[in-house]
Amino acid sequence: MTATISTEDVIVDAARRVFMQKGFAAARMCDIAQTAGINQALLHYYFRSKDKLFSIVFEKESINFRSDVLQILNSDLPFFQKLRLMIRKDLEKFRSAPFLPMFVLNEMHNNPERMMHIASTSQHDLIFKKFSTLVEQEYKAGNIRKVCPAQLLLSIMGITMFPYLAEPMIKMSMGLNGEAFEKLMEEREEHAISFIEQALLVDQSVAV
Amino acid sequence: MTATISTEDVIVDAARRVFMQKGFAAARMCDIAQTAGINQALLHYYFRSKDKLFSIVFEKESINFRSDVLQILNSDLPFFQKLRLMIRKDLEKFRSAPFLPMFVLNEMHNNPERMMHIASTSQHDLIFKKFSTLVEQEYKAGNIRKVCPAQLLLSIMGITMFPYLAEPMIKMSMGLNGEAFEKLMEEREEHAISFIEQALLVDQSVAV
DNA sequence: GTCTATATTCAGATAGAC
DNA sequence: GTCTATCTGAATATAGAC
Incomplete structure (x- = not known):
């Protein structure tokens, strides 16, 4: 068959x-x-x-x-492992579906009614709640700097999604063809992870 | 009259x-x-x-x-001052025109031909070149960590623009009304600047 | 289920009076 | 310059044969 x-x-x-x-x-x-x-x-x-x-x-x-981020956040991995994993997963997804971010965000922008319907099935609110809790915990444990969870989440999402949202502009302003852009995106995971970790780490120690 | x-x-x-x-x-x-x-x-x-x-x-x-970022980059302010100023200026602009990022990026996505026309008048390529030079210089001077300028620029733009690109989704997933969202954006400048600076600073010193 | 031909609707553009 | 009324074309949707 x-x-x-x-x-x-x-x-x-x-x-x-x-x-x-x-x-x-x-x-x-x-x-x-x-x-x-x-x-x-x-x-x-x-x-x-x-x-x-x-x-x-x-x-x-x-x-x-809506990523599989929730499972990662709910796992019992250490915080920085979760962070890395969620960044990696998202970047992987966008690499295989580069139009996805622009498509979803744009249609939400154009048609808020449709969005409302999605709201019920989406888990974005759960992700935010769980993420916030974890960030607060890590701060209290002295593992990361003080940071507003909402702001942090926006920054992480911006770092991973923006390149795909702005792909045409980026190619133009950086003088990249399709291949060069893809290469940049391959290298993005490493940059994103170390950038975000560095921004979060408290001055003296280095948590792993 | x-x-x-x-x-x-x-x-x-x-x-x-x-x-x-x-x-x-x-x-x-x-x-x-x-x-x-x-x-x-x-x-x-x-x-x-x-x-x-x-x-x-x-x-x-x-x-x-296309921001007035180029003037800032070409000024003789110290690097971190330039960074702060360019983040501040962009966030100010987007706060007064929240639809601008989605509008421009989306139309570029939909209609690459129109984009080509813009390419000539735009200064995005100049911004990228100048920015790259500055980042390299700062690295050589030992003021910042080693970082790919292109990746860094994408991260900065992502951090500033993403919240406006994803406004409807963010409101939904974080349970914010218009007012609460605006408040979050007011506070964004401080977060963005310290986040990015922290990510760039070399371990020991603190450049000002 | 799949097609061709046709109807309907809607949005962009024009004609012509004032 | 500004309006009402109308045309044209394009895009969605349907009818009906096979």
């Missing part, structure tokens, strides 16, 4: 690609049909409307976007 | 607001007309097409977006 791919899946995959690249408003149903190698009427046969099709894609991707 | 605002300016301002919030594809000419308090035909009388109107708005905003 060779798992032949159903037409439905072909469509969703094509839709994913087109929506990710263009966003909802600029995406065209005929592009999606063409990408899927079928015609436009079939899109409507499977998914009643552009809105419905988009919802399916967006929901999937926003689940993919 | 009271400087009565010309219809043209009213339109451009309305267009700016609508385009910034919705992006090119989702923005509607009738929304812009309504926002401007005139009718749609007049838009076309002043600016031939949606494309033309958008170009004008985008060009203005992308110039605004």
Whole structure:
């Protein structure tokens, strides 16, 4: 039983690609049909409307976007290990899906209503709560400098996500082609981890 | 001679607001007309097409977006002062125009051709070059840790811009209303500066 | 299920009166 | 310069044959 791919899946995959690249408003149903190698009427046969099709894609991707960070935070690894792991996991994900951050953030920006629906299934609030607790603990244990957990989380996310959000601008201003940019992103993990650790460490000691 | 605002300016301002919030594809000419308090035909009388109107708005905003960082970098302030000033200036700008980062980055993502046009007038490449030189110098002088200038610049930009790029998600996951978010952004400057400085400082000394 | 052909809707653009 | 009314084209959606 060779798992032949159903037409439905072909469509969703094509839709994913087109929506990710263009966003909802600029995406065209005929592009999606063409990408899927079928015609436009079939899109409507499977998914009643552009809105419905988009919802399916967006929901999937926003689940993919909400990282597996929560498990890492809930594990019993030491704090700096957790930090490293969450940075590594996120960077890996974005490397394999560079459009994901821009897609999700942009659609949230454009369409707050849709976001509300996502809110229920997302775990971002749990991640923030758990992260805050851990940071407070580490501070009290004297392992890291005093820092506002919310600010720290924003900085970490900015450091990992920003390069993908700004990819075209970065390539332009740094004079990079696709290959050079990818190389920079390969090297990013090391930079990000040591940068953040350094910013957090208390002056004298070096926790490992 | 009271400087009565010309219809043209009213339109451009309305267009700016609508385009910034919705992006090119989702923005509607009738929304812009309504926002401007005139009718749609007049838009076309002043600016031939949606494309033309958008170009004008985008060009203005992308110039605004390219910070006055270059002057700061070219000044004769000490390195860490430059760093602080450039962070402060950028955060100030984004606080007064929170949609700016998403608008510019998103349109660059969607429409690389338009970006090419901007490339010529933008100074981002100069900023990167100058910044790199300064970082190298500081490292050689023993004032900062060894760090790849490109990576560092990405981290700084991520730290300052990301909160505005992800504003809706952040509000949601941290449970903030508009006011609380603004407060967080007020406090961001202090966090950002000390975070980045700490990450850069060599272990023993503290340069000022 | 898949297609071609067609209807509908909507947004950008124009004509022409004032 | 500004308006109302209208055209045109494009994009979504449907009808109906196979």
